[in-house]
Amino acid sequence: EPEVTQTPSHQVTQMGQEVILRCVPISNHLYFYWYRQILGQKVEFLVSFYNNEISEKSEIFDDQFSVERPDGSNFTLKIRSTKLEDSAMYFCASSGVLSYNEQFFGPGTRLTVL
Amino acid sequence: QKEVEQDPGPLSVPEGAIVSLNCTYSNSAFQYFMWYRQYSRKGPELLMYTYSSGNKEDGRFTAQVDKSSKYISLFIRDSQPSDSATYLCAMSLYGNNRLAFGKGNQVVVIP
Numbered sequence: 705e706p707e708v709t710q711t712p713s714h715q716v717t718q719m720g721q722e723v724i725l726r727c728v729p730i731s732n733h734l735y736f737y738w739y740r741q742i743l744g745q746k747v748e749f750l751v752s753f754y755n756n757e758i759s760e761k762s763e764i765f766d767d768q769f770s771v772e773r774p775d776g777s778n779f780t781l782k783i784r785s786t787k788l789e790d791s792a793m794y795f796c797a798s799s800g801v802l803s804y805n806e807q808f809f810g811p812g813t814r815l816t817v818l
Numbered sequence: 819q820k821e822v823e824q825d826p827g828p829l830s831v832p833e834g835a836i837v838s839l840n841c842t843y844s845n846s847a848f849q850y851f852m853w854y855r856q857y858s859r860k861g862p863e864l865l866m867y868t869y870s871s872g873n874k875e876d877g878r879f880t881a882q883v884d885k886s887s888k889y890i891s892l893f894i895r896d897s898q899p900s901d902s903a904t905y906l907c908a909m910s911l912y913g914n915n916r917l918a919f920g921k922g923n924q925v926v927v928i929p
């Protein structure tokens with residue numbers, strides 16, 4: 705069964721450093737998303753991406769964040785200068801064109817900012 | 819008022835019991851309703867997906883949507899220890915693919 709994959713599973717970084725989180729969405733999906741979940745809190749929407757551009761972003765997704773689809777299979781989230789409060793699980797998700805609300809999530813990357 | 823409210827539990831039930839979970843929401847424009855299952859330190863797994871009001875059944879799982887009351891439910895029949903997880907409700911607007919999640923409800927099924 706096709707699934708969303710994410711690497712790395714755990715990333716530890718120093719405050720102020722740049723991190724890139726990687727995702728491989730389900731191959732025939734065209735909508736891609738990033739969500740995050742701070743420990744003990746709700747899953748929060750960050751950004752959606754379609755047709756090589758951001759289709760929507762939340763107030764969390766400020767200038768420190770960027771997304772890219774560098775090739776036909778990968779989807780990345782970059783945090784330019786990490787803060788302590790960026791520590792969270794980051795989930796990538798993807799969905800098909802006909803049912804874009806039916807989103808399938810990857811296993812997540814746990815980001816720890818020290 | 820919070821957008822999506824879900825009682826975090828935990829909810830403990832004996833094996834074989836019916837599990838009943840629910841969420842309330844404030845935005846009457848929500849049209850799509852989902853239930854996800856999340857095991858500890860894993861990603862959310864889509865369980866049920868419904869559009870607008872009504873019931874949907876899939877095996878031991880039944881999802882109900884009552885838009886007039888802004889209330890959705892998930893029922894798990896004949897619960898198994900493997901059903902022990904956190905269950906998240908999520909919803910979105912028509913024409914918008916941003917999911918709004920509840921906080922999740924932890925379920926423990928005791929053998």
